[in-house]
Amino acid sequence: GENVEQHPSTLSVQEGDSAVIKCTYSDSASNYFPWYKQELGKGPQLIIDIRSNVGEKKDQRIAVTLNKTAKHFSLHITETQPEDSAVYFCAASLLQGAQKLVFGQGTRLTINP
Amino acid sequence: GAVVSQHPSRVICKSGTSVKIECRSLDFQATTMFWYRQFPKKSLMLMATSNEGSKATYEQGVEKDKFLINHASLTLSTLTVTSAHPEDSSFYICSAAWGNRPEAFFGQGTRLTVV
Numbered sequence: 001g002e003n004v005e006q007h008p009s010t011l012s013v014q015e016g017d018s019a020v021i022k023c024t025y026s027d028s029a030s031n032y033f034p035w036y037k038q039e040l041g042k043g044p045q046l047i048i049d050i051r052s053n054v055g056e057k058k059d060q061r062i063a064v065t066l067n068k069t070a071k072h073f074s075l076h077i078t079e080t081q082p083e084d085s086a087v088y089f090c091a092a093s094l095l096q097g098a099q100k101l102v103f104g105q106g107t108r109l110t111i112n113p
Numbered sequence: 114g115a116v117v118s119q120h121p122s123r124v125i126c127k128s129g130t131s132v133k134i135e136c137r138s139l140d141f142q143a144t145t146m147f148w149y150r151q152f153p154k155k156s157l158m159l160m161a162t163s164n165e166g167s168k169a170t171y172e173q174g175v176e177k178d179k180f181l182i183n184h185a186s187l188t189l190s191t192l193t194v195t196s197a198h199p200e201d202s203s204f205y206i207c208s209a210a211w212g213n214r215p216e217a218f219f220g221q222g223t224r225l226t227v228v
Binding site for chain 2: 032034036041042043044045046049089093094095096099100101103104105106108
């Protein structure tokens with residue numbers, strides 16, 4: 001089955017700097033890759049996703065890149081703000097229908113003012 | 114965006130009792146709902162997948178008689194933890210998806226404490 005590895009487990013950056021979180025997946029059949037943000041005591045919130053037919057997707061300060069050949073994808077947050085502090089999870093799944101997500105281990109991002 | 118409401122957000126129960134957690138999709142019809150369990154500082158562990166009107170499919174190692182899942186309508190799924198014990202204390206989260214869309218939207222989670 002699918003396995004998703006996420007790095008780093010913790011990341012601390014200065015406000016205004018960029019943050020990058022990386023994930024690798026094992027199943028070449030996976031073709032849908034969402035990213036979730038989870039604040040303390042809350043459920044995960046979908047912040048951006050990418051499908052395997054594109055290499056990059058951007059939404060304001062957040063971007064995701066996908067390298068299908070290497071089977072890895074990354075989340076990029078630019079101009080970080082204190083409210084970006086949270087745990088971020090990557091996941092992999094199939095596009096066809098509501099397939100179960102396989103999550104990475106999570107990255108605790110701390111933005112230092 | 115799609116809204117999923119989970120209730121209650123926190124519950125404390127005594128050992129041996131049962132607890133029901135509700136998951137509702139407020140602005141869409143959830144053909145598929147997922148139930149997860151999350152331990153402190155850990156990732157989400159899928160417990161089961163339920164499709165409306167069908168029996169839930171449980172992940173390996175999850176006791177279906179202990180974690181009863183019902184998905185009787187397109188907007189409501191429930192998870193009942195039966196005969197709860199302290200080791201069942203955890204953060205339980207549902208997510209919902211619809212049709213052939215891959216996006217899944219999560220509820221706020223339920224913190225269960227069994228004393």
